[in-house]
Amino acid sequence: MNSRERILCALRGGEVDHVPFVLEWNVTQRLHEKLFWRDERERLALHRKMGWDAEVRVATIVSPSGEVTVRRSADTENKKDRIISQTWATPAVTLNERLRLTGDWDDSELTGPYIGLASDFRTTRYVSVPFKNESDLAALPYIFPVKSDADASSIKENYCEQRALADEFGYPLFAHCDAGMDWLFWLYPLQEAIFRAIDEPDLIRTILDRINEAKRDRLELLLSLGVDGVVRRGWYEGADIWSPELLARFAWPAIKTEIGMAHGAGVPYIYTIDTGVKAIAAELAAMPIDCILGIDPGAGEMTAREIFDAFPDKTLWGGLSGPRDFGAETPDNAACAVTEAINVYGRRRLILGMSASYRHYYPWENFEAAERTWKELR
Secondary structure, three states: OOHHHHHHHHHHOOOOOOOOEOOOEOOOOOOOOOOOOOOHHHHHHHHHHHOOOOOEEEEOOOOOOOOOEEEEEEOOOOOOEEEEEEEEEOOOOEEEEEEEEEOOOOHHHOOOOOOOOOOOOOOOOEEEOOOOOHHHHHHHHHHOOOOOHHHHHHHHHHHHHHHHHHHHHOOOEEEEEOOOOHHHHHHOOHHHHHHHHHHOHHHHHHHHHHHHHHHHHHHHHHHHHOOOEEEEEOOOOOOOOOOHHHHHHHOHHHHHHHHHHHHHOOOOEEEEOOOOOHHHHHHHHHOOOOEEEOOOOOOOOOOHHHHHHHOOOOEEEEEEOHHHHHHHOOHHHHHHHHHHHHHHHOOOOEEEEEOOOEOOOOOHHHHHHHHHHHHHHO
16 A cells, blocks of 8 residues: 555555554744755655655635735834734725734744734734624625635645645645634634633624635635545634533534535545543534544543544544653653554554644654554554
């Protein structure tokens, strides 16, 4: 089997030649010193050379329409803690937001003409949010256009490039969809997002419906072009943030629609979630999700056995904890974590991986121990 065949077989619950091992390497700040690539081709070439499994991604891009003008300015010149003002001028209304631009903000997000809305750095750095009240919702059709010729052209171009690389190196091509309640984590301080979901459900529903509709349009395009699966992010859709009731109201309907789209196109649906799983495990298990990606067995919420028992008929992509097994523990602990994952999850419905991603400051010896154990037991 090549990597594509192996991963897709594992997603279907079939018999693989060996357990696939897929790690995501964090490149937000910098690559680990033991790794090197300048572009996607070099990344895939290295993974194939090392015998690592991998995926290739194509994104469901939703960008503001050409009628939107975004401007930003610094309120102060204090480099350590600048306040950045941004305006999003649309034909209907102008949104005004202010952000505390701390020194640890990822430079890659600051080099463009404006700070994009989909940023994990936003939630704890808001001084003033973009969508304050119902009158601001008039900007939604321009900030998140459901149809966009420019986005469609960009997605098709990116698809062709990524599909060619995936086919050349023998890796699967997945459509990555960042819809859903993660956007509330980006558009508001987290506590405010929760209160607004409770106190202003119509406002939150309008925002999420618009974003989900735009994302579904891009996902439909990618499915028509031909991808090997859909990976839906739900990093911040756990019950450690939202109550199960709020998730049932705002998250589950959109996920079920996306599952239907993926299965209608004959490809698997992979749902990414890290923590806050225990209280909603039954709901997730009842949905026809093919694979749960990223549950952290080191977060203190669910053991590997509890995770496996909660999802007996789904492929599990994970088994390892990034912070615990690679970041904080010893090589022996990393090796034991791989052993436990394979022993508990088995070799049919497992894609060995980790929660979050491998950071540049994690000891490389931990990865080497995990890789060595995987090769012995796979």
